[in-house]
Amino acid sequence: MFDRIDHVGIAVEAIDPALALYEGSFEMKLVHREVVEEQGVEAVLLDLGENHIELLQPLSPDTPVGRFLERSGPGMHHIAYQVSDIDSELERLRAAGIKLIDDQPRVGIRGSLVAFAHPKYTGGVLTEIVQPAEDH
Numbered sequence: 001m002f003d004r005i006d007h008v009g010i011a012v013e014a015i016d017p018a019l020a021l022y023e024g025s026f027e028m029k030l031v032h033r034e035v036v037e038e039q040g041v042e043a044v045l046l047d048l049g050e051n052h053i054e055l056l057q058p059l060s061p062d063t064p065v066g067r068f069l070e071r072s073g074p075g076m077h078h079i080a081y082q083v084s085d086i087d088s089e090l091e092r093l094r095a096a097g098i099k100l101i102d103d104q105p106r107v108g109i110r111g112s113l114v115a116f117a118h119p120k121y122t123g124g125v126l127t128e129i130v131q132p133a134e135d136h
Contacts, residue, residue, distance in 0.1 A: 006082035006130045007052035011065050012074050015057040022046050034109050041065050043109050080128035086113045089129055
């Protein structure tokens with residue numbers, strides 16, 4: 001079962017100009033910045049209450065976020081739901097007929113475990129399942 005919304009991922013062409021909007025105009029606090037080579041992105045997390053906005057800049061055009069930007073332009077990339085036990089949650093989703101992009105969880109930003117569900121099975125929305133590092 002999903003515990004809460006963890007973050008909303010926003011694809012951007014460049015992080016620094018996007019930060020000017022989110023930190024400046026929206027007055028959100030930057031809490032983490034990291035390059036995640038495995039996912040081909042530079043990512044930042046901004047606080048929004050108990051949730052986050054995650055800005056994603058592709059490291060190259062041939063990454064998933066790079067291809068997304070080419071197809072769709074900047075904007076909402078995914079929604080992420082937090083869980084306390086990612087393995088059992090992925091099993092529950094498989095049993096419900098949801099096709100997963102990731103067979104096994106992988107390491108995401110801040111050491112969390114993450115896996116993605118295919119948007120064709122989730123109402124057209126790329127869906128990320130996140131188990132925070134402190135929960136594993």
